[in-house]
Amino acid sequence: MNGCWKKGALHTHSFWSDGEAFPEQVVLRHLERGYDFVCLTDHNNLGLDPQFWLYVIQPEQGPFPGGLPYIGGCVWQAALDRYQADFPGLTETKTAADRKYVRVRSLPEVKSLFRRQRGFIVMGGEEVSFCLRTSRTRYQLHMGVLNLEKQMDCLSGRSLPETLRKNKDLYDKIRKRQKAPSLFILNHPGGYYYDLEPEALIENDDIRHFELCNSNVDGVGGEGSFRHPLLYDNEKFWDIVNAHRAEDGKALLLGAASDDSHYYTPERIDLRTGVGRAWVMVNCPGRFHENTVVEAMERGDYYPTLGVIFESVSFEKGTLRIRIKPEEKQKYTIRFVTTRRGFSRKVNSIDLTGDSPRPPRILSVYSNEIGCVAAEFAGTEAQYTMKPDDLYVRAVAVSDKATRCRGTRHPEFETAWTQPYRKNKS
Template structure:
């Protein structure tokens, strides 16, 4: 006998169980077909989820994306359609991070502009999914052009959120410029929009915007997570810039937008190399905590167009509760990892033995390699940044689904990157494989 749970979530459950990857468009089409079948059989679909929501307080991994764009800025889809896609794909939290705006207040957008940005079917799919009564349209009072109201987060979130299953977090991509270069910082769990602060240099703009974010956090008494976006976008930021802004503790080690120069070029390091350059300075001469790495989508396109599509990168956060506060607290502790396809059952660092351990949640038929990466100190050096050598060295490489590395005492820190032999399901650069990145550990202040 068929369950009365909503068809879209049943399909999401099937997709997860069979390890199939469905596109945004395919999911929406399958939803409509399955709901039609259920309606024909006389079964009334309720708006709930296929799996039971988590109701206990056990520590577990939660999957989320903290960089996403909608029609509120330069994305090409309605925000509730985007959130519904992530929910159906098994994500537990999502932050819509439109440029210099929170999705709040009254906003109307011309249908012609929406279609030009998306495709001819975008409004029809929106109506099919949420119904004619939900989609509000009007003629523009001045021009007579047809418009649709963009729903704010506080209005549509109640259609999608469910305790222990899926939440949305208010956020913004604070998009600034300095020295002719983009300076973008995401701020997650904001109470109100933050205007770009500016600065005479890229480094100063980073510092000014971060200061305002931290002041916002304190003034509103809430956990806020700032992170630096795509430092190689426009080659705007250097490792020295990111090392110097000491109060910034997070940046994107992987961003799924194909235009962010993830691999670098002959004159600029790739992002992973930059990560170790930053932390060589931080954990060496500066004596401060290393910067931690997130993976994000930075999604803008949701209709099969070339560009930044959803589902390419995410974070897995270990927390007891699915709330913005508990998730951000866990990330500030470093209790999370970044992924572009590899799942970890566990990652831990034993302070007493100085051992980093990784346990991989393996897919059938896949093979895995874990590289332990460290920056080593030159024992004959005086200790300043220029004396550090062997930055980002692979100190050990192990095959299989478990791996351990015990620090020798010569490392400033150690981190692990796990690489599958499976190709990425939707690569953002050539020959991309599925990976997971743990946070740097073992550093001493």
């Protein structure tokens, strides 16, 4: 695992959609916290409009419902004051119909502000977002597109899997028309309540990347968030998809992690929707550029983490070796996870229609033969050699240091995951 590893945020939000800061503040907060690159990924907005103005709400006009800083094209005066403190002299305002407006800079302008910051990259992106409502229920689908040059407008389908397929096809067409590489990531597929099931990624095997951990969505609620016992967590979801793909000879699904950050004030930046709880480490030897970041991720040369850092990872001749870069006074456990060839593909179903107040769901239940711990070790280094019937192997490194999130699906302790490996094929 030699190379030059860069810390990156793949999923962030600003005033271009539902974040709590101007895009350049989002970048600045990540730079201050030791990130090497940040991707701005607002909902259905690539940030290309140089005339994007927000109405400034004054304190005497009263609070928004829920105290939100931004709703429907508006921004608090306090948020503008914070921006002026961060970037003095850069504010552009105007008055129209007795209302004060502030301009939000475009992506090219934001990139230009940080161009002289050596060893740091601002990437463009978009979270293509869709909500499907039926007579009985609702589902959400969010797709991250990184380093795309043209904004991608979301297409709708009759179901979430169909919507995913249509948008992936649209993305492929847009990507072919640009020279720069781009990346498609399925964001938090579980959504807020089993929104997208593993079948969608078993069938759509050209989707290579997904959010294994999203510290915003996965951090929602506590143990009572799911009245029915959790059918599968994000790791089990991952194994379900990869067990089927591996046995069918398809490309494996790779995992990412993100904060999905929305809040950047001192009071909220360290909370669930803030910065610094989940990120990716990407191997970028040689020139460090948006394109090389994407190319490395396309190769699978990255890993997701909630704080644990790998000193080395290697996979040779069926043996996965891992060494952790230890933090003082922390203890570690390393697990190797696999699924054996010939696992049961029988799928049962469970009706969660009465799981109020959650939206009704009829969900698939998969075999417990999928995603089993093949070996477990205490310490900072370990190795595992694949057995003849192992379809793939991946490693999970867990610290005894607690994370800052307590959601139903969020890991309790700081964790890092290797990508899955298999013999003779990635």
